[in-house]
Amino acid sequence: MIDWPGKPMSEAALASVAAQHKRWVPARTSRNRLNPLEALERGFTLFQSTFSQDAWRYYAGAAPLVLCFVPMWVADGQIHMSKSALLTQAAALAGAYLLRVRMIASYMQRIRERAFGVPVSKTAGVAAKLTGIGRLLAWKITLSAAALAALPTIAGASWFYSACQFASLEAREDTTERHSFGGCLALGGQWFGGGLLFFVMLLPLWIAAWLNGFLLAIIVPQLLHSIFGVNTLLSTEMGADALFRSSAFWLSLFAGTWVALDPIVKCTYVVVYQHLRSRREGDDLRGLLAILPREQQKKAEIIASTRAMRSVKIGAAVVVAATLLSACHATNARAAQAPLTKSSTETFSDSAQPAKIQKLRRALDEESQREIYRWHDADHPTPPTWFDKLLAKIGHAIQRAWSAIWNFLSGLWPRGLNFSGDGKGDGWRMKDLRLWLALIATLTLAVGVVLFWLRRRGAAQLSIPIAADRLPDPIDTAVASERSEDEWFALANRLEGEGELRLALRAAYLGLLAGLAQREWLTIRRDRTNREYLDEFTRRWRRRPQAVVEARTEVPEKLRGSLRVFDLVWYGSHALTPAAVAAYRQGQRELLGRV
Amino acid sequence: MTRPPAPKPSATRRSKQALAGFIALASLMALFFALLSWRVNTPELHLNFGGTTYDRLAGQTHE
Numbered sequence: 001m002i003d004w005p006g007k008p009m010s011e012a013a014l015a016s017v018a019a020q021h022k023r024w025v026p027a028r029t030s031r032n033r034l035n036p037l038e039a040l041e042r043g044f045t046l047f048q049s050t051f052s053q054d055a056w057r058y059y060a061g062a063a064p065l066v067l068c069f070v071p072m073w074v075a076d077g078q079i080h081m082s083k084s085a086l087l088t089q090a091a092a093l094a095g096a097y098l099l100r101v102r103m104i105a106s107y108m109q110r111i112r113e114r115a116f117g118v119p120v121s122k123t124a125g126v127a128a129k130l131t132g133i134g135r136l137l138a139w140k141i142t143l144s145a146a147a148l149a150a151l152p153t154i155a156g157a158s159w160f161y162s163a164c165q166f167a168s169l170e171a172r173e174d175t176t177e178r179h180s181f182g183g184c185l186a187l188g189g190q191w192f193g194g195g196l197l198f199f200v201m202l203l204p205l206w207i208a209a210w211l212n213g214f215l216l217a218i219i220v221p222q223l224l225h226s227i228f229g230v231n232t233l234l235s236t237e238m239g240a241d242a243l244f245r246s247s248a249f250w251l252s253l254f255a256g257t258w259v260a261l262d263p264i265v266k267c268t269y270v271v272v273y274q275h276l277r278s279r280r281e282g283d284d285l286r287g288l289l290a291i292l293p294r295e296q297q298k299k300a301e302i303i304a305s306t307r308a309m310r311s312v313k314i315g316a317a318v319v320v321a322a323t324l325l326s327a328c329h330a331t332n333a334r335a336a337q338a339p340l341t342k343s344s345t346e347t348f349s350d351s352a353q354p355a356k357i358q359k360l361r362r363a364l365d366e367e368s369q370r371e372i373y374r375w376h377d378a379d380h381p382t383p384p385t386w387f388d389k390l391l392a393k394i395g396h397a398i399q400r401a402w403s404a405i406w407n408f409l410s411g412l413w414p415r416g417l418n419f420s421g422d423g424k425g426d427g428w429r430m431k432d433l434r435l436w437l438a439l440i441a442t443l444t445l446a447v448g449v450v451l452f453w454l455r456r457r458g459a460a461q462l463s464i465p466i467a468a469d470r471l472p473d474p475i476d477t478a479v480a481s482e483r484s485e486d487e488w489f490a491l492a493n494r495l496e497g498e499g500e501l502r503l504a505l506r507a508a509y510l511g512l513l514a515g516l517a518q519r520e521w522l523t524i525r526r527d528r529t530n531r532e533y534l535d536e537f538t539r540r541w542r543r544r545p546q547a548v549v550e551a552r553t554e555v556p557e558k559l560r561g562s563l564r565v566f567d568l569v570w571y572g573s574h575a576l577t578p579a580a581v582a583a584y585r586q587g588q589r590e591l592l593g594r595v
Numbered sequence: 596m597t598r599p600p601a602p603k604p605s606a607t608r609r610s611k612q613a614l615a616g617f618i619a620l621a622s623l624m625a626l627f628f629a630l631l632s633w634r635v636n637t638p639e640l641h642l643n644f645g646g647t648t649y650d651r652l653a654g655q656t657h658e
């Protein structure tokens with residue numbers, strides 16, 4: 001436990017300071033209690049400030065259990081395991097849990113040491129270590145089970161959960177103070193209201209992290225498919241459906257949410273534990289007294305900044321008051337003489353007090369710099385780590401970029417223009433240039449809108465004859481099943497004669513698809529792409545019985561070439577000649593003749 | 596302000612605490628074993644894909 005270095009803080013001196021700042025007492029009293037929001041804020045700050053040095057302990061402890069359990073859960077759902085294999089898995093999971101509990105307890109103790117200067121207790125000997133681990137396991141498992149059992153009551157769950165967190169800090173300490181299971185529950189009871197509010201406050205955070213993971217799992221495969229064309233199982237409708245049916249997905253999602261927020265919760269409970277211990281041992285009162293000089297100094301600075309403004313008003317008020325009181329001063333002078341002589345003697349006796357108070361304040365100021373009182377301070381005066389510096393650098397870069405964009409945009413806005421023509425300075429010219437830039441941008445935008453409108457109008461006019469011919473949707477390949485192979489080729493022939501070469505090529509392509517579908521080499525569906533048709537045809541072609549003795553890739557390669565030509569012409573707008581269309585149509589017929 | 600050190604627990608107490616931890620870990624292991632056994636022994640609950648694959652298999656007569 002902590003051995004306090006002796007600081008001269010006599011009771012009389014404390015009493016005098018307390019008397020001097022009597023009017024601040026209600027604020028101190030309210031500040032002496034740690035509310036859950038404040039605890040969470042300080043826990044988050046603690047997590048951030050210790051992330052670079054100590055967070056690995058948490059993740060090294062928490063990751064193995066998750067990384068073992070989820071694959072085991074998946075494998076056991078697919079493969080029939082023997083009892084011995086299941087026993088091995090259970091033993092591995094229990095080992096991972098043991099590692100988790102030990103590493104997280106170590107993480108919390110290190111955090112506490114780094115933040116508040118409380119040294120981690122060293123247990124000497126294997127027996128003592130085994131005892132500590134046994135105590136930690138027994139307390140943690142019991143309290144976790146109790147919290148889960150009491151979950152419907154919420155309040156009971158939060159109480160056991162708080163006690164479980166305190167057990168991580170107390171169960172392994174055995175050197176200076178004997179802790180107990182009941183002591184953890186008592187600590188949880190001391191912060192029962194705060195713990196309950198904190199537990200309720202965590203719910204939206206958990207939900208937000210959960211939703212974040214859920215949306216990522218849904219959106220990322222679709223984005224990969226849309227932007228990069230990466231086809232994964234999850235980018236299909238069937239894959240998404242299978243994902244929702246998978247219990248492993250939901251387990252992973254909950255585990256990810258838990259691991260994302262749990263270290264912050266642990267840091268919060270370190271702060272709360274320090275607060276509760278501080279209250280129990282009287283450190284909180286010493287801390288409150290210790291920070292009085294700093295607060296007074298802050299207040300003095302604030303007062304000094306406003307003093308300049310006030311001094312004028314006070315001076316005027318004093319002059320007016322002196323003028324008014326001068327009339328009655330003569331009559332009251334005799335009566336006031338006796339008390340003045342009495343007070344002069346008191347002033348002489350109190351002349352030594354300011355020096356004493358200053359000395360006391362210096363002592364308190366030194367005392368307040370100790371880490372043990374740090375939970376009182378909203379801002380932790382710890383030096384920034386590389387992570388803090390990185391965050392600060394990113395923040396400054398974003399702020400600079402935003403300021404530059406904003407300045408540029410605001411610069412384009414023509415403010416303060418003077419059309420009278422009398423301004424000849426640089427400012428006038430710059431503003432004039434901005435006006436022209438804004439005008440050019442506006443005109444460009446207007447021209448763009450007009451061109452876009454004209455293009456749409458032209459496209460609408462062009463689409464009229466196509467609609468009159470009652471041609472099907474040019475993008476939807478599912479229309480291939482609406483006509484027979486011969487009908488499509490007849491249509492291609494007619495369109496070729498009319499000079500509609502692109503439409504003729506498309507009709508020949510749809511005839512090819514219809515022919516392949518009639519021969520059951522592929523299934524035409526609205527949601528399929530040309531690539532999927534090719535894959536399906538190739539797969540079925542390779543599985544036919546006579547494929548063993550024949551060349552396997554010749555016909556699929558021809559189909560691939562046909563699809564490529566169609567894509568180049570239809571989507572790539574490549575130029576066509578009547579001879580090329582005729583050759584393409586003939587090629588499709590020959591291809592159908594071979595399958 | 597120095598707190599006097601706590602009296603050292605006896606060997607019996609230490610062994611009881613270690614045993615309690617071991618029992619708790621064994622209970623957790625049994626819980627994991629029961630959970631995984633349930634998972635293995637009830638394949639019909641999580642291998643039922645319903646109509647998910649029906650749509651994909653429809654019409655594929657060559658497979």
